[in-house]
Amino acid sequence: MTSDRTDHLLFPALEALGASNGAWLEEKWSAWLEKPESVAPELASLFSTLNAGPTPLLNPSQQLAHGDDGRDEALGVLREAWRQRGHLRATLDPLGLRERPDVPGLFPPSNAPAHHQAEAQRLEQLYAGTLAVEYMHLQDARERQWWQDRFEGQPRHTGSAPGLDPRRILALLTKAEIFEAFCQQRYTGARRFGLEGGESLVVALQTLVDEAGRDGVDSMSFGMSHRGRLNVMVNILHKPAEAIFSEFAGKAFGPDEIDTAGDVKYHLGCAATVRTPGADGKAASHEMRLALLPNPSHLEAVDPVVMGRVRADQDRTHDEARNKHLGVLVHGDGAFAGQGVVYETLQLSRLRGYGTGGTVHIVLNNQVSFTTDPTDQHSGVWNTDVARTVQAPVLHVNGAAPEAVARAASLAHEWRQAFGRDIVINLFCYRLHGHNETDEPAFTQPRMVEAINAYPGVRARFAEDLEKRGLIEPGQAEALRRADDQALEEAFAQADTYQPDGTDWLDASPLDPTRLQDSPERVQPMTGVPLARLREVGLGSTEVPAGFALHPRIERQFKARRQALEAPEGTVDWATAETLALGTIALDGHRVRLSGQDSGRGTFSQRHAVLTDQRDGHKVTPLDLLSRRQGKVEVWNSPLSEYGVMGFEYGYSLGNPEALVMWEAQFGDFANGAQVMIDQFVASGETKWLRTSSLTLLLPHGLEGAGPEHSSARPERFLALCADNNMRVCMPSTPANYFHLLRRQIARRCKKPAVIFTPKSLLRRPEARSLLAEMGPQTRFQPILPDPLFQGVGQQDARGKVRRLILCAGKVYYDLAARRAELGLNDVALVRLEQFYPFPHHALVAELVRFPKLETALWCQEEPRNGGAWRYVDRRYEHSLKNAGQQLRPRLVGRRASASPATGLASRHASEQAALIERALTRDFSIPLTPDEKAHH
Structure with a gap:
């Protein structure tokens, strides 16, 4: 909240030198520019470090004057300094508690020419106002130029699109503020994690929705934690306010005919189909589906789930450009910096098997995490620094400047559509009630609470500004407030008789008859396949394109597979049975997706689903080449992540229920790293939120003297989570049963996650083989x-x-x-x-x-x-x-x-x-x- 933190992070040597005074620092900087040896060695070293890099600030011998070639090099250096570090001087804190630090190099010495001084003032307005940008870390010169054009270009992009009209912004702020005030009055003391102090989030989200509609986007999937979730449901996804008021009264969120344990209201999801302005910006002509995915108290757990869901939507609709289905994630400031799954999710963003064409991240920056000050939240300058690792630009914006917030959101969408890359909006705001409505925030942040109590609120300030600008009439803002309050009064009156409609909160029908008819003892479906098709798939899986240089050892494996399949009573091993299952599912028209660490080859060198040419290294997946009309088969080597990747695959299974989606652990107990996903989503997602998934977990298991970390997939943990017919937990001992398990995941219309403990040594044990006939017609899984x-x-x-x-x-x-x-x-x-x-x-x-x-x-x-x-x-x-x-x-x-x-x-x-x-x-x-x-x- 003070300049000390930023100064010390940027310039560690200053702390030892006691140099936090800006005037003193500027004097020393100027002296060093004139004569490096005139300052203390510590300062000289510091200034030299600051001056290093791809674009030096100034050479020590360089004067603030025109060079011999007639170009004003010093002016160019000054501009580069503002582009690199102008965000450090921005006016971002609505409460005014964060001082603007002195940053060397942003202002020329007092003896510099007047036009240099004027240019510094102009650059300060562009880069250090209520909207600032970090983009100079981007390695692509085209991307840096894109941002330079938008902040320095003429005419400036000031937000003239219809979605950014100031009067509409005021209407959004009013709805957001009045909803929270109404809930506070009617449900005093009830936890709702209100949005007071962060109402501009609604402006940012609505801007993204409007911009997406104008670009013809078909769907947007949102993920966020508690704060402001109810507000977003009502004002962005248009969940009926009476539905939320009914939930406040303790009523079920879903229809009576659906049996569910339920969850607290600020964990639930919801969905809506909205109409947005089309490309002309006038008529509400474009239809778009919005979905807010449910999320537990593990704040950032939903991040990869949203990405997986978006990727599934893109793959299912053949959105190869990845611009028709978008993901938006709303983070907390402490969670974005502190939760490891955030980094795992960011790392997925540019990988072939997981990218979605860019996610828009909005950090709802309360400037305090629960009770933890920013100085204890994160290392580095900003809580968003982790995004720089994936070349994501960061927009920092003052939540008390809603027009700047709208502009930031508009720029974020434009960037995402132009470059297909992630972007972060760091939205500075505050919390009126502390972490929740039962907290006493003054215990730990007394100065902040004092400032909040003296602050009139974002809506009031903005309304006053619009009135001064002549954009609204006196009393118009109050009329908006009264109208919204009256609408909520009417919704409150209807809450007692409100009957939930599944479409209000679920983005797929909850009335799946197969789900209602399902029982643990339901007869296993027939999953056998004609022998001719099995042989077709098995032989096809060993064929490679002409000229492909196959590794000799793999060629021997494939030869043995062909011989076994062609024998009168062919027998198959584990890897072959899996190949037959995946291939026949693909021939039936279903997409097959397997991801995990080293899944292409297989941890135990057993699968070889993805082959590598031994001459030029290009890869081929034979199962994806069986037929022109087959479903897509994708096998991806994941990054070294369990939490993020399993969450992604869970989200993918939600977005495409007709696909066989598998996550494979390198060793079964590596699932430990994704325990949150297993507990909160895989095992309980259906009973809490009615989100059905057929995600299949493949967990190599078996005690074979390989040590504690490569032996047990912890069956006891999964079995402790079993209840309410929530999933299938199996340990097949034959290739045939494994074959049927995989095919059962598609054959059963009632979708359930499957946890399959797969073997290690049995992959090659001679006794662990199955007859091809055991996978033929009229065969099924045997429990x-x-x-x-x-x-x-x-x-x-x-x-x-x-x-x-x-x-x-x-x-x-x-x-x-x-x-x-x-x-x-x-x-x-x-x-x-x-x-x-x-x-x-x-x-x-x-x-x-x-x-x-x-x-x-x-x-x-x-x-x-x-x-x-x-x-x-x-x-x-x-x-x-x-x-x-x-x-x-x-x-x-x-x-x-x-x-x-x-x-x-x-x-x-x-x-x-x-x-x-x-x-x-x-x-x-x-x-x-x-x-x-x-x-x-």
């Missing part, structure tokens, strides 16, 4: 896989001899089966649980009744007893046993409880694994457990 030893009608006697049944999942089955064969055991059955949630109770009971003489029922897992599926499976397994007529209490065989999910010592892993396999197959559980076994159990 329970019976023991192959006891299948068939003639196995009834053998099943009657079984005394021990081991229920397990994933890789451990193969270890158990191999050791059982070595020991020659014929009284142990191994049953695989392929789907954890929804728990396949009926299918498991049907399998358990086949073994009438059981004496022991076990659950065997590789994971420690405090991890894995045991705590989830335990009582469900017992319930199924009872329903099958077995009065048995299931027992656990697994590793002892551990704070770490796995050991990093290969020898220890091997001995632990051998011990638990032996215990599961041979331990007599009628004998009391030893102390060591008790520790495991």
Whole structure:
């Protein structure tokens, strides 16, 4: 809030020298320009550093006079200084608490020619008024020139477009202010995170909507956190005020026929179709869809979700220029600087697989974050400095100058459409009530509160200014205020009888009959494919364009794949089954999108969906070349991000429900980095907001001695989130079941996220193969896989001899089966649980009744007893046993409880694994457990 912070950040040496006085600094600067050795070495070093860079301020020997060639070089240097650092002098704080710092090089010495002094004053008006710009960090000279033209060009862009009319701005400010005042009066003490002090946000957003409409944009997706959200819903997306007043009274936000847990009103989303002025700026002729995506208290979590949603809209409508669907993100000042997902989202902005042609970011800069002052919020000069890393220009604007705010928004849209790049508007404002309406902000910001209490408000100031300019008549502003207040009174009167309409808050129909009919025990859809088509896809996936230089090892893999597929009873491994699933889905006309770290090749060098020419490095995706009429297949190597990329893919799945959208972790436990997305969106988005998604998470899992970070995808965490039929959590053990799982994501009209624990060593284990016929016609996903030893009608006697049944999942089955064969055991059955949630109770009971003489029922897992599926499976397994007529209490065989999910010592892993396999197959559980076994159990 003072100049000290900015001075010290810009000029660290000044703090040690005690040099914060502007006049003193200017004197020393001028002396250094004349004679560098005349100032202290510390200052000389500082001035030399400031003068370095692509455009020096002045050479020490250079005089403020015309050069020998007749050009005024000093004047050019002066202009460059203002372009680089003029934003530091801008008048941005509505409260006047932020002093304008002294910045060396912006003003010529007092003995400079008069026209130099005049030019400095002109540049100060252009670059250091209520609207300032940072653009000199842009590496592209064309982009820098674009900004120079708009700030220095003649005539200046002052906002003459219809959407920037001052009277309309006043109307928007009035609506924004009166809404908050009305809510404060009617719902005193209720938290709403009001917009008081930041009303100009509505001006910025409406300007963006108007500008987008004039450019023929089809949709805009918005993401924002709490502050001002209700105001934006009412005044930008036109959600009925009576709907919000009804929610204040505690009523449901959705129709009665939709069962939902709901969420607080300032987390909800809403959508509307609006008509905006067309290209002529007159008739409201263009129709555009606006959607505000729901967002939890994890403030910036929605950022990549909006980007993914916009990208899906663009891909779905073949918007290759990426200018018909736009994203707008509204951030808090502290969150923009402090939340890592902001940086992850910015990094996605210019990547081939994730770019959306530019996002407009608006930072609602309260100049305080909760109770934290800017000096403790961020390093660097501005809270927006992180945007500079992706070559995004930054507009700083005073929220008390609404016409400047409108101009900033207009420039932001123009930049985005011209260059397809992100841009940031840093909107300086204040908070009237502190973080929320129950706070006492004077506890921590007394000076700011004192200034706020003395400030008349943005609307009042602007109305007074318009009246002085003769743009409105006396009393006209008050008439606007009374009219808006009366409209809200009428809405308040209707709130008691208001019946929610899904279109008020959801941008897709909530009345999907398949969703209402869905149940955990719903019959699995048939997902098999004719064998001829399977072979077509499999062989096509190994074909490359003529002249393509394929790596010899990949050529050998493809040759083995072709031989397996062409055999009379072809068998396929895991990677081939996945290829067949993706390819057949694409041939059915659905887009397929897979992204993750190293997904093109596959972490374990198993997939090779994207091939690289060994001569020139160009890439090809054979699955995208199967047919001219197929759906697009995209496999993207993501940046090293989990939080941002998973959020992006979740948003993509919302925007294109007909696509198979997959996010793959390099190792399963890397999903830890995206836990917020899993908790707040994937697992609970439907029950909170009725946003259905079919995002598929692929999480490599399996304890194989690779250490704690490359072993467990933490099944226990996902299972703890399972309820309300919210998602599918599976650990398939065969390629065929994996094939059907992926195809089920498209075949089922009721969309649910899927969490699939995929294998590592099983990718190449000879026993982990499936017959092609298991993916053929009349086949489907099997949530329970019976023991192959006891299948068939003639196995009834053998099943009657079984005394021990081991229920397990994933890789451990193969270890158990191999050791059982070595020991020659014929009284142990191994049953695989392929789907954890929804728990396949009926299918498991049907399998358990086949073994009438059981004496022991076990659950065997590789994971420690405090991890894995045991705590989830335990009582469900017992319930199924009872329903099958077995009065048995299931027992656990697994590793002892551990704070770490796995050991990093290969020898220890091997001995632990051998011990638990032996215990599961041979331990007599009628004998009391030893102390060591008790520790495991």
